[in-house]
Amino acid sequence: MDLKESLLGKTLEELQEIIGQLGMAKFRAAQLADWLYKKRITSIDEMTNFSKEDRSALADNYNLGRNEPVSFQLSRDGTKKYLFNSGQGGFIEAVYIPDKERATLCISSQIGCKMGCLFCMTGKQGFQGQLTAAEILNQIFSIDEFESLTNIVYMGMGEPLDNLEPVMASLAVMTAPWGLAWSPKRLTLSTIGLIAPLRHFIENSQVHLAVSMHNPFDEQRQQLMPIQSVHPIKDVVKTIGEYDFGRQRRISFEYIIFAGVNDSLKHAKEIVRLVSGLRCRFNLIRFHSIPDSDLKGSDEETLVEFRDYLSKRGVTSTIRASRGQDILAACGLLSTKELVKKQQIELSKEEI
Numbered sequence: 332m333d334l335k336e337s338l339l340g341k342t343l344e345e346l347q348e349i350i351g352q353l354g355m356a357k358f359r360a361a362q363l364a365d366w367l368y369k370k371r372i373t374s375i376d377e378m379t380n381f382s383k384e385d386r387s388a389l390a391d392n393y394n395l396g397r398n399e400p401v402s403f404q405l406s407r408d409g410t411k412k413y414l415f416n417s418g419q420g421g422f423i424e425a426v427y428i429p430d431k432e433r434a435t436l437c438i439s440s441q442i443g444c445k446m447g448c449l450f451c452m453t454g455k456q457g458f459q460g461q462l463t464a465a466e467i468l469n470q471i472f473s474i475d476e477f478e479s480l481t482n483i484v485y486m487g488m489g490e491p492l493d494n495l496e497p498v499m500a501s502l503a504v505m506t507a508p509w510g511l512a513w514s515p516k517r518l519t520l521s522t523i524g525l526i527a528p529l530r531h532f533i534e535n536s537q538v539h540l541a542v543s544m545h546n547p548f549d550e551q552r553q554q555l556m557p558i559q560s561v562h563p564i565k566d567v568v569k570t571i572g573e574y575d576f577g578r579q580r581r582i583s584f585e586y587i588i589f590a591g592v593n594d595s596l597k598h599a600k601e602i603v604r605l606v607s608g609l610r611c612r613f614n615l616i617r618f619h620s621i622p623d624s625d626l627k628g629s630d631e632e633t634l635v636e637f638r639d640y641l642s643k644r645g646v647t648s649t650i651r652a653s654r655g656q657d658i659l660a661a662c663g664l665l666s667t668k669e670l671v672k673k674q675q676i677e678l679s680k681e682e683i
């Protein structure tokens with residue numbers, strides 16, 4: 332295992348520090364950023380305007396941070412799920428979703444997840460580690476469809492705001508002039524609602540925000556999402572309401588619809604009350620059954636009625652199309668638990 336730090340994911344300020352420590356001229360930092368993020372090199376040796384000595388100095392102290400996917404699965408609907416091996420021995424998944432003129436990549440921010448949401452396969456996998464900024468960005472840089480990407484969503488494995496610094500560094504690389512220079516409007520970060528890091532994210536980026544609500548009532552949400560006891564949804568909504576997001580930055584709420592759990596008129600009315608005065612939209616999501624869970628998805632008629640009730644009362648709502656369900660790439664289905672278990676069994680056999 333290569334224990335050297337990765338260059339990928341470093342901000343321009345961090346690259347300037349690295350260049351200075353290695354005794355190179357200051358202007359080399361901008362050139363290094365250009366090679367990493369504009370030219371997307373896969374080897375330090377490709378940096379032809381660096382001397383052989385400078386390239387050796389970088390290679391002796393750092394790795395590039397680029398790693399190809401281990402494998403991928405292709406869905407009947409064109410969705411493609413990539414498997415990556417992290418530098419920590421764990422696995423993560425990223426999902427490419429083509430849709431007419433849009434091509435979205437859903438990326439992971441952690442190996443597993445600490446949050447333990449009742450309806451999520453990643454949560455049932457447990458937590459194995461934090462991804463570095465390099466491991467987050469590598470999911471974007473190392474897929475075949477990079478050039479076609481129009482949007483990135485931080486909605487894969489893990490809670491992005493529970494891994495704040497690497498996530499913020501990756502957002503900086505994606506949006507800064509010295510990085511990929513993407514418009515923040517092409518990026519969306521999804522969070523369960525960790526209030527202190529949420530404030531930091533809002534104040535230090537212009538990226539779209541999506542909040543996982545799933546139930547507007549305190550006790551019921553806590554049964555689904557243990558984090559509710561620490562960060563109640565009403566406090567999350569109140570925090571968001573303290574900021575002026577302007578007209579360009581979007582706030583949305585994710586709401587998985589469960590039959591007999593959160594799909595009643597009472598829930599819809601409480602949502603309208605809870606987000607009153609907040610310019611936002613709701614994404615209603617079909618639930619896909621997972622092992623060891625009694626939760627069931629609501630029928631289509633209930634979904635449509637729920638959507639229409641919210642929309643008619645000023646809360647713009649849409650029903651999100653499910654993609655990649657046949658390869659376990661749809662919302663809430665990402666998990667490498669079985670893969671890890673299989674690998675451990677194979678290792679045990681080798682030891683015998």
